[in-house]
Amino acid sequence: MGMDRRQFIKVTGGAGAAAVAASGLSTKWWGLDGDAIANPGTEGDRVVATFCELCFWKCGILAHVKDGVVTKITGNPDHPLSRGRLCPRGAGGTGLLYDPDRLKTPLIRTSKRGEQVFREASWEEALDLVGEKMVAIRDQYGPEAFALFLHGFGSSWFKHLFKSYGSPNLSAPSYAQCRGPREVGFHLTFGATIGSPEIVDLENSRCITLIGSHLGENMHNTQVQEFADALSRGAGLVVVDPRFSVAASKAKYWLPIKPGTDLALLLAWMHVIVTEGLYDKEYVEKHGMGFDELKLHLADKTPEWAYTHTTLRPELIRETARFIAAFKPGSVIYPGRRTTWYGDDAQRERAKAMLNGLLGSWGRRGGFYIPNSLEVPKYPYTEYPGVAKAPADMPRDSSYPLADEILASGVCDATIPGTSEYDIKAWMVYGTNLVKSLPNQANVIKSIQALDFLVSIDVLPAEICGWSDVVLPEATYLERCDDVHVPKYKVPYMAVRQEVVPPMYESKPGWWIAKELGHRIGLSDYFPWKDSLEYTMQRVEGAGFECASVQATGVALGKPGPICEEDGLELEFATESGKIEFHSRKLAAAGFDPIPEFVAPEEPPAGMFRLLFGRAPTHSFGRTVNNRLLADCFPENEVWLNDELAAEMGLKEGDRVVLTNQDEATAGPVKLRPTRRIRKDCVYMVHGWGSQQRQLSYAFGKGASDSDLVTRYKTDPIMGGTGMNVNFVRVERA
Numbered sequence: 242m243g244m245d246r247r248q249f250i251k252v253t254g255g256a257g258a259a260a261v262a263a264s265g266l267s268t269k270w271w272g273l274d275g276d277a278i279a280n281p282g283t284e285g286d287r288v289v290a291t292f293c294e295l296c297f298w299k300c301g302i303l304a305h306v307k308d309g310v311v312t313k314i315t316g317n318p319d320h321p322l323s324r325g326r327l328c329p330r331g332a333g334g335t336g337l338l339y340d341p342d343r344l345k346t347p348l349i350r351t352s353k354r355g356e357q358v359f360r361e362a363s364w365e366e367a368l369d370l371v372g373e374k375m376v377a378i379r380d381q382y383g384p385e386a387f388a389l390f391l392h393g394f395g396s397s398w399f400k401h402l403f404k405s406y407g408s409p410n411l412s413a414p415s416y417a418q419c420r421g422p423r424e425v426g427f428h429l430t431f432g433a434t435i436g437s438p439e440i441v442d443l444e445n446s447r448c449i450t451l452i453g454s455h456l457g458e459n460m461h462n463t464q465v466q467e468f469a470d471a472l473s474r475g476a477g478l479v480v481v482d483p484r485f486s487v488a489a490s491k492a493k494y495w496l497p498i499k500p501g502t503d504l505a506l507l508l509a510w511m512h513v514i515v516t517e518g519l520y521d522k523e524y525v526e527k528h529g530m531g532f533d534e535l536k537l538h539l540a541d542k543t544p545e546w547a548y549t550h551t552t553l554r555p556e557l558i559r560e561t562a563r564f565i566a567a568f569k570p571g572s573v574i575y576p577g578r579r580t581t582w583y584g585d586d587a588q589r590e591r592a593k594a595m596l597n598g599l600l601g602s603w604g605r606r607g608g609f610y611i612p613n614s615l616e617v618p619k620y621p622y623t624e625y626p627g628v629a630k631a632p633a634d635m636p637r638d639s640s641y642p643l644a645d646e647i648l649a650s651g652v653c654d655a656t657i658p659g660t661s662e663y664d665i666k667a668w669m670v671y672g673t674n675l676v677k678s679l680p681n682q683a684n685v686i687k688s689i690q691a692l693d694f695l696v697s698i699d700v701l702p703a704e705i706c707g708w709s710d711v712v713l714p715e716a717t718y719l720e721r722c723d724d725v726h727v728p729k730y731k732v733p734y735m736a737v738r739q740e741v742v743p744p745m746y747e748s749k750p751g752w753w754i755a756k757e758l759g760h761r762i763g764l765s766d767y768f769p770w771k772d773s774l775e776y777t778m779q780r781v782e783g784a785g786f787e788c789a790s791v792q793a794t795g796v797a798l799g800k801p802g803p804i805c806e807e808d809g810l811e812l813e814f815a816t817e818s819g820k821i822e823f824h825s826r827k828l829a830a831a832g833f834d835p836i837p838e839f840v841a842p843e844e845p846p847a848g849m850f851r852l853l854f855g856r857a858p859t860h861s862f863g864r865t866v867n868n869r870l871l872a873d874c875f876p877e878n879e880v881w882l883n884d885e886l887a888a889e890m891g892l893k894e895g896d897r898v899v900l901t902n903q904d905e906a907t908a909g910p911v912k913l914r915p916t917r918r919i920r921k922d923c924v925y926m927v928h929g930w931g932s933q934q935r936q937l938s939y940a941f942g943k944g945a946s947d948s949d950l951v952t953r954y955k956t957d958p959i960m961g962g963t964g965m966n967v968n969f970v971r972v973e974r975a
């Protein structure tokens with residue numbers, strides 16, 4: 242359905258960026274030889290320890306600076322998430338810093354929204370305007386009518402601003418469009434969520450089962466390091482994926498499942514493991530609840546039954562069930578991350594959790610660890626004012642009783658007048674490209690057109706900026722100091738983000754933008770600190786660490802505690818029953834299946850393929866597609882189509898094709914990749930490409946956008962996640 246971006250952001254180009262040495266780079270997906278990317282760069286005369294923001298994993302980095310220019314980025318050996326190594330994107334961070342297309346000054350829209358003509362403005366004028374709108378919305382409709390959409394670590398300053406302001410509508414597409422179903426499915430079963438970094442002890446796993454988690458292409462540094470180590474140690478690997486992923490190529494078993502039928506496979510695996518007595522009896526006896534109901538439920542979920550849905554041979558299902566069970570404990574069914582697939586996602590995730598329960602993997606070495614975290618006192622602010630109204634993310638006619646975060650898709654919908662309890666009138670959008678990350682782009686644009694006001698804060702002229710009334714240019718992560726990062730992890734630690742070089746152009750750090758806005762809308766009390774350095778050092782000291790040493794190394798480590806039963810930890814489960822719930826009374830009470838039931842998904846019509854999408858190791862969504870260093874390794878996405886079918890259709894390698902979905906939305910032209918590595922009922926592409934914005938001068942027109950084809954989604958009735966793997970496309974020569 243592509244939008245016309247020819248009119249996008251008409252401003253004159255500013256000062257030229259410092260040139261970065263890019264050379265012929267090649268990257269092995271798995272080698273984590275990201276360093277190769279920046280190695281042409283010189284040793285710095287100054288090295289600053291901070292952490293990465295090229296994705297949301299937050300690896301510790303060392304940024305080398307020579308003559309005021311960041312020359313290379315390497316992994317911080319002291320940081321638990323990088324352990325001295327980086328993924329290619331992290332090493333290529335200078336490609337963002339020195340991207341010539343960066344937002345350089347505040348922009349104010351000068352013609353109708355959608356025509357996207359802007360003028361440059363001073364910070365004074367732009368902030369005054371945003372401040373006036375925040376006051377006007379608060380006075381006229383109440384603070385709840387102003388929503389904050391956010392993604393990324395720097396959003397903390399704006400969360401603080403909006404909580405001080407009194408809005409309950411703070412949401413991120415990383416929940417209802419990403420890991421929400423996983424968190425709900427695991428919480429229902431074990432009374433705890435998975436979080437990020439995922440609490441999976443891959444390092445010690447004896448067998449790893451990936452169900453559509455394409456670790457290695459889905460590149461989270463530490464996780465991939467541990468995955469690679471486990472495999473070289475000889476750990477078993479089972480990969481369930483309609484596509485022969487890179488991980489599948491390393492696996493003992495690849496199960497090319499029919500898309501959308503994983504729940505049937507999970508039930509059949511459990512059937513085999515229970516009927517053959519292969520589960521961890523002692524563990525299930527001690528920690529489980531509802532095992533007898535589960536056993537009864539599984540009675541007819543035979544591999545023969547699952548075969549009719551999954552197309553996987555019954556013998557293969559039996560053999561892999563036995564294989565997986567043979568490695569317990571320490572045999573982990575990886576929980577997945579983007580689990581918003583078919584609208585039955587919380588139940589599929591729950592089935593993964595239950596299988597892990599049968600294998601005795603929760604709280605066990607090589608399974609799921611119980612994380613630690615440093616005690617770091619909050620900055621002593623006065624209490625937030627509280628909120629007058631509930632979030633607007635639930636439509637009037639339904640509710641998602643078990644959602645535990647706010648649905649970004651729901652807040653977006655609530656912007657269309659009359660759909661929710663009250664209307665959202667204004668958005669602030671920080672670090673999330675909603676036009677590409679929420680499903681049904683036409684609906685997102687309809688919501689945007691209904692707004693009184695839209696301000697975005699970004700580093701690049703992303704699609705969302707094009708729809709904004711005011712665009713504020715943030716300094717990149719290498720040019721700013723943010724809050725301290727205190728994750729839940731194996732080892733408790735805290736990391737600091739520090740300014741490596743001063744902000745380029747007129748860009749400003751988020752903390753400064755939030756503070757300036759706070760002052761303008763009568764919230765000065767909530768911004769008592771001079772700058773983020775004063776704020777963070779207060780927290781570092783509060784946690785009992787010495788500022789100078791934390792600034793030098795970028796991290797402060799706490800004492801590791803026990804993280805699994807083998808360390809002597811007594812397991813506790815914060816479920817209703819205090820046990821691992823194989824049968825959930827909570828689900829039953831809310832009107833859902835207490836034990837997951839499989840319902841077959843709709844089939845693609847004749848001549849159409851199910852559209853699947855995922856990640857490439859060298860890119861993060863659309864946020865890196867304009868990065869010249871990374872483009873060298875992966876210049877654009879391609880559409881994977883089964884090679885035999887392609888031949889029948891008269892299509893060959895390198896042909897340009899256009900994809901058209903069930904609603905006549907199109908994407909492309911894009912390069913075709915005929916390959917044996919995918920089933921015949923689906924096509925696959927990497928998400929994030931197909932930018933229609935001229936302002937992103939590299940990414941413009943490269944590849945195709947899956948987002949343009951996700952016009953339809955299926956909502957998870959349990960938690961409101963938007964299942965997005967439900968679109969069908971035809972493939973035609975361009």
Ligand SMILES: Nc1nc2c(c(=O)[nH]1)N[C@H]1C(S)=C(S)[C@@H](COP(=O)(O)OP(=O)(O)OC[C@H]3O[C@@H](n4cnc5c(=O)[nH]c(N)nc54)[C@H](O)[C@@H]3O)O[C@H]1N2
Nearest residue numbers: 392418419579672673674678698699703862863864928948
């Ligand atoms: N069709 C489709 N939709 C999807 C997905 C998919 O695969 N396909 N994936 C889903 C998933 S898993 C997720 S997590 C979400 C993610 O969706 P988004 O949160 O939208 O993620 P990005 O595409 O990374 O968008 C990040 C935006 O932040 C900007 N940015 C980058 N760095 C900074 C910074 O330091 N400061 C500021 N202020 N801005 C910055 C970038 O320029 C970009 O505009 O999308 C979901 N939606």
Ligand SMILES: Nc1nc2c(c(=O)[nH]1)N[C@H]1C(S)=C(S)[C@@H](COP(=O)(O)OP(=O)(O)OC[C@H]3O[C@@H](n4cnc5c(=O)[nH]c(N)nc54)[C@H](O)[C@@H]3O)O[C@H]1N2
Nearest residue numbers: 453454455459460484500501578579855857858860861862
């Ligand atoms: N390099 C890189 N790494 C990233 C990111 C990035 O942008 N770039 N983003 C990060 C984020 S926020 C997320 S959420 C994760 C997302 O990464 P993942 O959670 O691993 O998931 P997806 O991208 O949804 O899944 C893609 C895989 O699922 C397969 N698949 C599709 N449909 C089905 C199905 O019905 N059944 C099965 N069994 N498999 C199926 C696809 O073929 C593909 O291999 O990646 C993270 N890591």
Ligand code: SF4
Nearest residue numbers: 293296299300328331
């Ligand atoms: S995984 Fe890569 S991009 Fe993500 S934080 Fe780590 S180095 Fe940066």
Ligand SMILES: [Mo]
Nearest residue numbers: 415419420579
């Ligand atoms: Mo995600």
